[in-house]
Amino acid sequence: MPRAHIELDRQAVIAPVRRRTFGSFVEHLGRCVYTGLYEPGHPSANDDGFRMDVVELVRELGSTTIRYPGGNFVSGFRWEDSVGPREERPVRRDLAWRSLESNQVGLDEFARWLKLTDSELMLAVNVATRGILPALDLLEYANHPSGTALSDLRVANGTPEPHNVRMWCLGNEMDGPWQTGFMTADDYGKMAARTAAAMKRADKDLELVVCGSSGSTMPTFGDWERTVLEHTYDHVDYVSCHAYYQEHDGDLGSFLASAIDMDYFIDTVVATADHVGHKKRSRKKIDVSFDEWNVWYLKEHQESEKIHDEWRHAPRLLEDTYTVADAVVVGNLLMTLLRRSDRVTSASLAQLVNVIAPIMTEPGGPAWRQTTFYPFSITSRLASGEVVRPLIEAPTYDTARYGEASVVDAVATVDEDRAAVFLVNRDLAEAARVTIDVRSFGSSRITEAVTLADSDVYAKNTLARQDRVIPAANAGAALADGLLTIELPPTSWTAVALR
Structure with missing residues (x-):
């Protein structure tokens, strides 16, 4: 049996736990919105048509910030289509996902849904095929109290109070040739800088996110961030990161070590941003918004993409069904985001419902939790206070994709009266x-110890078996004289809460 020892020092604080780390992402893609969040006529639907069974699961998930409405979708989006009387809203073609968009859910409806889930809106603007003025118009509609043409239009549409959106994304994945209106780094940087400057002139306290690379494997990775930030550094607050992982060719060992690549991605982007800041002799620090991350079986989607040749409303797209191994990786990626809370101050699990999501629904039927739901919901619930850097002594193994990896990984958080360790x-x-020295925490008892594991690492939760995989109590966890001992099953994710 492999043995590991972890030292936790209450003084080894990395940063506060950022509640925005537990954000998610809703895009008008497939069944994320329609028959996911929104299904008039469903037995659980409220007066707005939103499924309350899904709302309850989102609240349990603990998502804090929701990035909306895209994603690739935003690069062809006319925001004006999605406000006003529903019967007057146009049906449009969405080129990003080759679908029909009814616009029955728009900004005002989605903002009401956010209140049901206690979530904050992170709004994306279309800088790919539109420009500065439509972005300013959307800002006026969303945030100005009243007394102007667009703020009064919002009031007339039934929303008297402003939405007061603080975080805004300046487009999406603008380096990607799949993106409608994609640009070079120089062209995008100039456009984003002008848009950001104008938006900050309207409201200096906005928090703006500029597009970083769509992934660390992009040929322009690193140079893209440098060029874009040289144009936008003085006007924006975040640079985005996007990363998706999957098991390749049966290489489960590498897949389980995916967090190593996420760490590398963050290191590179932070170093590039700081390089630009030093060149500008600026005291300002650009933070990272890791606003798309997840397990996604992208290769399989790309191989089957050619069969989607019809314009359909809310087709079943990207509905990955997740395994125990996928959940372990998602839990580990979230641990990495916590551990990098000094610079990653916002993140969005992509996406929320049906589309590569922790929550699944059936039209007219139930909603249920995927395996990946559990590490996210439990971490969101238990993590509080400050993130503490662990000192880990554990065996290592070689991976084909990421080199040497530790068999055991961990992170901890501590508050005034509670602590949590994630492994x-x-x-x-x-x-x-594993033995964990928690003496500096002053903990006296274990209040919760749960593990997600299964003898079949490819076990899944499905419509037919919605609770096939659920976390179980780790009965072997023990705390004595400041030393926590616990056994971690193979291919597993574990959380321990202490008082």
Whole structure:
């Protein structure tokens, strides 16, 4: 049995726990919105047509910030289509996902949904095929109290109070040739800088996110961030990161170590941003908004993409069904985001419902939790206070994709009266015996210890078996004299809460 030891020092604080780390993402894509969030006529639907069974699951998930309405969708979006009387809203073609968009859910409806879930709106503007003035118009409609043409239009549309959106994304994945209106780094940087400057002139306290690379494998990665930030550094607050992971060719060992690549991605983007800041002799620091991250079986989607040759409303797209191994990776990626809270101050799990999502629904039927739901919801609930850097002594193994990886990974958080430790065991066959020194926390008892694992690492939750995989109590966890001991099953994610 592999053995590991972890030292936790209450003084080794990385940063506060950022509640925006537990954000998610809703795009007008597939069934995320229609028959996901919104299904008039469903037994649980409220007067707006939103499924309250989904609302309850989103509240349990603990998502805090929701990025909306895209994603690739935003690059062809006319925001004006989605406000006003529903019967007058136009049906449009969405080139990004080759679908029909009815615009029955728009900004005002979505803002009401956010209140049901206690979530904050992170709004994306279309800088790809539109420009500065439509972005300013949307800002006026969303945030100005009243007394102007567009703010009064919002009031007339039934929303007297402004939405007061603080975070705004300046487009989406503008380096990607799949993106409608994609640009070079120089062209996008100039456009984003002009748009950001104008938006900040309207409201200096906005928090603006400029597009970074669509992934660390993009040929322009690094140079894209440098060029874009040289134009926008003085006007924006965040640069975005997007990363998706999947198991390739049966290489589960590499897949379980995906967090190593996320760490590399963050390191590179932060170093590039700081390089630009030093060149500008600026005291300002640009933070990272990791506003798309997840497990996504993208290769399989790309291979089947050619069959989607019809214009359909809310087709079933990207409805990955997640395994135990996928959930372990998602839990580990979230641990990495916590551990980088000094610079990653906002993140969005992509996406929320049906589309590569922790929550699934059936039209007219139930909503249920995917395996990936659990590490996210439990971490969101338990993590509080400050993130503490762990000192980990554990065996390592070699991976084909990421080099040497630790068998055990961990991160901890501590507040005035509680603490939490999150762990993964990447070993495919053996349990790991872990001892954790928590004396500096002053903890006196374990209040919760749960593990997500299964003898079948490819077990899934489905419509037919919605609770096939659920976390179980880790009965072997023990705390004595400031030393926490616990056994981690193979390919598992674990959370321990202390008082």
